[in-house]
Amino acid sequence: MKKLFVITSVAMLAACGSPKAEEETVPVAEVDAPAEAMSLNETSWKFMMDDKEILESIDASGNYIANAGDAHYDHGTYALVDGKQCFTSAMNDEGQVCWTTPTTIEVGESVDITSDADEKLAVTRVEYEPLTM
Numbered sequence: 001m002k003k004l005f006v007i008t009s010v011a012m013l014a015a016c017g018s019p020k021a022e023e024e025t026v027p028v029a030e031v032d033a034p035a036e037a038m039s040l041n042e043t044s045w046k047f048m049m050d051d052k053e054i055l056e057s058i059d060a061s062g063n064y065i066a067n068a069g070d071a072h073y074d075h076g077t078y079a080l081v082d083g084k085q086c087f088t089s090a091m092n093d094e095g096q097v098c099w100t101t102p103t104t105i106e107v108g109e110s111v112d113i114t115s116d117a118d119e120k121l122a123v124t125r126v127e128y129e130p131l132t133m
Contacts, residue, residue, distance in 0.1 A: 047123040057131045065131040
């Protein structure tokens with residue numbers, strides 16, 4: 001009986017041993033996840049719309065204001081939804097309008113963006129400038 005106890009104890013200790021040094025860990029497969037779009041909070045943009053040069057700024061809370069020169073043009077809320085830049089104007093009843101953009105846009109960079117309604121717009125990121133109505 002003592003031999004059975006000793007053999008069982010040795011077998012249990014061997015099972016608890018540390019892994020061998022020559023064993024390699026199996027790498028986890030890399031998953032190609034889509035790149036997350038950048039948030040537009042605290043950014044400003046220039047673009048042409050309705051034959052006017054628009055300066056639009058989005059604050060840290062996701063509120064945007066767009067001005068054409070000294071005149072107020074639009075305002076509302078912004079949200080990043082499923083990787084798209086979505087705007088809801090407080091000045092019309094069109095509802096949310098979402099745009100597909102590159103994952104990052106640096107200050108001074110100009111890009112062409114496309115809305116879900118297939119509208120095209122060329123925008124330029126400029127230094128953040130808080131706006132008021």
